[in-house]
Amino acid sequence: MITExxxxxxNTNKETFDTDRKSEKPKRSIAKSxxxxxxxxxxxxxxxxxxxxTLKVAFSIGAVELFTKMILYFFHERFWNTINWGK
Numbered sequence: 138m139i140t141e142x143x144x145x146x147x148n149t150n151k152e153t154f155d156t157d158r159k160s161e162k163p164k165r166s167i168a169k170s171x172x173x174x175x176x177x178x179x180x181x182x183x184x185x186x187x188x189x190x191t192l193k194v195a196f197s198i199g200a201v202e203l204f205t206k207m208i209l210y211f212f213h214e215r216f217w218n219t220i221n222w223g224k
Contacts, residue, residue, distance in 0.1 A: 178203045 181202045186195035 174203065174207065177206065 178199050182195045182199035185198040186192055189195060189198075
């Protein structure tokens, strides 16, 4: 999709965007976001456990990371909404 946006003309881009936008319902996007956050947090817990050797510390890091990454992502998205490039 990104390469199409960079290479193809604007009409093709709009059609591709509209098709893509219609192909996924918001509930599916929310489910994917939650499942990805779970995968990311489990990854952080595993890495933290391997580095620290302590499961309690690993879960503490994972719990903090779960919330900080959601907050950071929110502001990241809001920032990108102010940029017109690629819209």
